[in-house]
Amino acid sequence: MRNLVTIKDIAKNLNISVSTVSRALRDTYDVNQETKAKVLETAYQLNYKPNYNATGLAKGQSHNIGIILPWITNYYFSTVLTGIQQFAYSKGYNVILFLTNDSPERELSIIQNLSIANIDGLLVSISSNSDSCSHFQNIINEGIPIVFFDRVPSSISTSKVMQDDYSGAFAAVEHLIENGYKKIAHIAGPKGLCFTEKRLQGYLAALKKHNLPIREEWIIFSGFSQEYGENDMYELLKSEEVPDAIFAVNDRKAIGAMIALKNKKIAIGKEIGVVGFTNDPASTIISPSLTTFAEPAFDIGHKSCELLFKHINKKNFIYEEVTIPGKLIVRESSRSNIFSS
Amino acid sequence: MRNLVTIKDIAKNLNISVSTVSRALRDTYDVNQETKAKVLETAYQLNYKPNYNATGLAKGQSHNIGIILPWITNYYFSTVLTGIQQFAYSKGYNVILFLTNDSPERELSIIQNLSIANIDGLLVSISSNSDSCSHFQNIINEGIPIVFFDRVPSSISTSKVMQDDYSGAFAAVEHLIENGYKKIAHIAGPKGLCFTEKRLQGYLAALKKHNLPIREEWIIFSGFSQEYGENDMYELLKSEEVPDAIFAVNDRKAIGAMIALKNKKIAIGKEIGVVGFTNDPASTIISPSLTTFAEPAFDIGHKSCELLFKHINKKNFIYEEVTIPGKLIVRESSRSNIFSS
Numbered sequence: 001m002r003n004l005v006t007i008k009d010i011a012k013n014l015n016i017s018v019s020t021v022s023r024a025l026r027d028t029y030d031v032n033q034e035t036k037a038k039v040l041e042t043a044y045q046l047n048y049k050p051n052y053n054a055t056g057l058a059k060g061q062s063h064n065i066g067i068i069l070p071w072i073t074n075y076y077f078s079t080v081l082t083g084i085q086q087f088a089y090s091k092g093y094n095v096i097l098f099l100t101n102d103s104p105e106r107e108l109s110i111i112q113n114l115s116i117a118n119i120d121g122l123l124v125s126i127s128s129n130s131d132s133c134s135h136f137q138n139i140i141n142e143g144i145p146i147v148f149f150d151r152v153p154s155s156i157s158t159s160k161v162m163q164d165d166y167s168g169a170f171a172a173v174e175h176l177i178e179n180g181y182k183k184i185a186h187i188a189g190p191k192g193l194c195f196t197e198k199r200l201q202g203y204l205a206a207l208k209k210h211n212l213p214i215r216e217e218w219i220i221f222s223g224f225s226q227e228y229g230e231n232d233m234y235e236l237l238k239s240e241e242v243p244d245a246i247f248a249v250n251d252r253k254a255i256g257a258m259i260a261l262k263n264k265k266i267a268i269g270k271e272i273g274v275v276g277f278t279n280d281p282a283s284t285i286i287s288p289s290l291t292t293f294a295e296p297a298f299d300i301g302h303k304s305c306e307l308l309f310k311h312i313n314k315k316n317f318i319y320e321e322v323t324i325p326g327k328l329i330v331r332e333s334s335r336s337n338i339f340s341s
Numbered sequence: 342m343r344n345l346v347t348i349k350d351i352a353k354n355l356n357i358s359v360s361t362v363s364r365a366l367r368d369t370y371d372v373n374q375e376t377k378a379k380v381l382e383t384a385y386q387l388n389y390k391p392n393y394n395a396t397g398l399a400k401g402q403s404h405n406i407g408i409i410l411p412w413i414t415n416y417y418f419s420t421v422l423t424g425i426q427q428f429a430y431s432k433g434y435n436v437i438l439f440l441t442n443d444s445p446e447r448e449l450s451i452i453q454n455l456s457i458a459n460i461d462g463l464l465v466s467i468s469s470n471s472d473s474c475s476h477f478q479n480i481i482n483e484g485i486p487i488v489f490f491d492r493v494p495s496s497i498s499t500s501k502v503m504q505d506d507y508s509g510a511f512a513a514v515e516h517l518i519e520n521g522y523k524k525i526a527h528i529a530g531p532k533g534l535c536f537t538e539k540r541l542q543g544y545l546a547a548l549k550k551h552n553l554p555i556r557e558e559w560i561i562f563s564g565f566s567q568e569y570g571e572n573d574m575y576e577l578l579k580s581e582e583v584p585d586a587i588f589a590v591n592d593r594k595a596i597g598a599m600i601a602l603k604n605k606k607i608a609i610g611k612e613i614g615v616v617g618f619t620n621d622p623a624s625t626i627i628s629p630s631l632t633t634f635a636e637p638a639f640d641i642g643h644k645s646c647e648l649l650f651k652h653i654n655k656k657n658f659i660y661e662e663v664t665i666p667g668k669l670i671v672r673e674s675s676r677s678n679i680f681s682s
Contacts, residue, residue: 025450033446037446040446064437064459072413072423073416074419075414078413078415085438085439089440094407094437094439094459095437095438096435096436097436097437098430098435098436105377105381109366115435255626259626281623282623282626285627286626286628287627287628
């Protein structure tokens with residue numbers, strides 16, 4: 001009984017086109033605010049409810065997509081999710097959220113419990129120690145497309161969206177070199193993650209290009225939190241030869257390293273330069289402010305969702321691997337070392 | 342064809358009870374890790390898929406709950422959502438996420454487009470200028486329970502979960518008074534939000550109790566961002582009588598105020614004390630570190646979800662209003678003013 005009111009009734013009531021009403025209800029940004037407000041008000045007055053089954057896209061059935069993420073209490077993932085949510089909403093799709101807490105067991109349990117009749121596709125950033133990805137391949141085999149982003153498995157052929165981890169790391173390290181730093185250490189991510197490896201390779205390539213030393217004791221692999229960064233920095237300060245700069249795999253760990261340096265009364269940006277990766281808002285709050293390679297988090301969410309809809313709507317869509325560029329943002333933590341040594 | 346494998350098959354295969362298998366699959370934390378791993382592995386080998394329709398709760402149909410939030414790119418909401426997601430997941434429920442971007446138009450559009458056949462209940466934190474709440478009342482009237490949290494409308498009778506805004510503000514301001522501050526300003530939230538009003542009342546009550554001056558020019562209402570806090574602080578510094586302490590409605594605005602004070606070379610915690618509200622991780626990163634009233638964000642998510650399931654499962658469940666206490670965390674930004682004046 002609920003669906004007797006259609007968008008035609010709203011259009012007729014307002015004397016505007018059905019497509020304008022449709023776009024206003026989908027909040028597609030190409031309808032002016034006044035019209036949108038009128039449409040929403042009229043829809044509300046008439047007690048209009050959308051009938052998804054009648055307006056279904058080519059293949060989509062449930063109008064739900066699932067998102068599997070390690071967590072959302074950091075800037076990067078919450079911003080990616082905002083990009084996903086905005087795109088999905090503009091297509092009239094719901095976003096169902098699953099958090100793995102970075103646990104491969106939980107990830108497997110989510111996939112096992114997934115009611116695939118209830119979703120048209122999945123967006124996934126895998127957990128750190130997800131050693132086998134066959135559970136994802138199973139889902140794809142059942143006809144549910146998956147697009148991976150950020151933390152992507154190399155073993156599965158489907159669309160993937162990444163930032164340019166290699167070039168970002170290369171640019172970050174070359175920036176330190178151009179500012180006179182010569183003994184550059186790397187506080188890396190956990191081993192086994194694709195982006196840990198790519199950022200490491202970018203770091204190594206920049207050092208090689210400029211004939212700077214590569215020392216095993218200057219490369220530390222550990223978890224993502226600020227505490228890991230702080231502990232890693234204390235370790236580096238114990239090195240036989242202490243580095244004069246740090247490239248950290250993310251801003252949280254860079255900030256941890258800065259806290260260690262502050263505790264040891266070492267002048268950041270003078271004695272030891274620091275560059276991070278993310279552009280977390282905290283990078284402008286800490287003093288000195290943190291130079292960082294800004295990840296295009298919102299765009300990664302948006303693009304991943306766009307590709308997923310291509311998979312959902314076009315049978316046999318050829319998968320794409322998309323790399324979205326970021327940019328280096330120079331702040332105080334990497335001030336020139338040229339004149340201080 | 343897919344649901345031929347049941348949890349009985351898994352139980353038989355492992356020679357354990359059906360209820361243990363069920364709990365392992367639901368990840369309910371009362372099953373040991375080894376058993377859980379075996380169950381997941383066996384479920385995976387047997388290609389088990391849960392059949393939600395067969396295991397439905399008393400009233401729930403879709404095994405989905407909807408969450409409507411202003412945004413998730415801040416610590417508070419991303420932590421609340423993590424609490425919600427964890428509780429819902431433990432009950433075998435999916436979380437469908439909607440973001441209003443703090444826009445009442447978008448909020449109305451979300452409600453208009455909501456496919457209520459697809460959700461069993463809603464958790465909502467309303468947008469700042471949500472002037473009418475009748476769209477939510479309509480949803481409740483259609484039999485979909487709603488629990489509001491944090492930003493709650495006073496006009497709707499249903500369960501609500503809040504932190505103790507009044508007592509938190511009172512404790513924050515009394516702490517400043519006990520540390521010797523006498524001219525305390527309030528950088529408030531936007532007018533019209535319930536918690537803006539409650540934190541304002543807590544602030545006023547503490548001043549009254551200690552017979553301290555209340556000046557209209559020392560109370561500024563504005564948006565949530567750091568920039569608002571910074572601008573509000575510049576305004577306060579232009580007051581006829583400049584305050585000697587600031588109580589800010591949230592940490593972001595407190596941090597904005599601290600940035601303004603740093604720009605003006607005013608010693609934070611000596612000349613002017615600052616206290617925030619949230620316990621955002623940034624409050625420990627900024628220097629001096631920020632004293633703040635810590636909100637129980639995770640518990641608010643958890644409790645809201647728990648109440649929603651009571652509404653879903655018990656017909657005529659009497660609504661509850663729950664206030665969860667937080668605690669004052671004293672750091673450097675409110676160091677004693679007693680000896681410096």
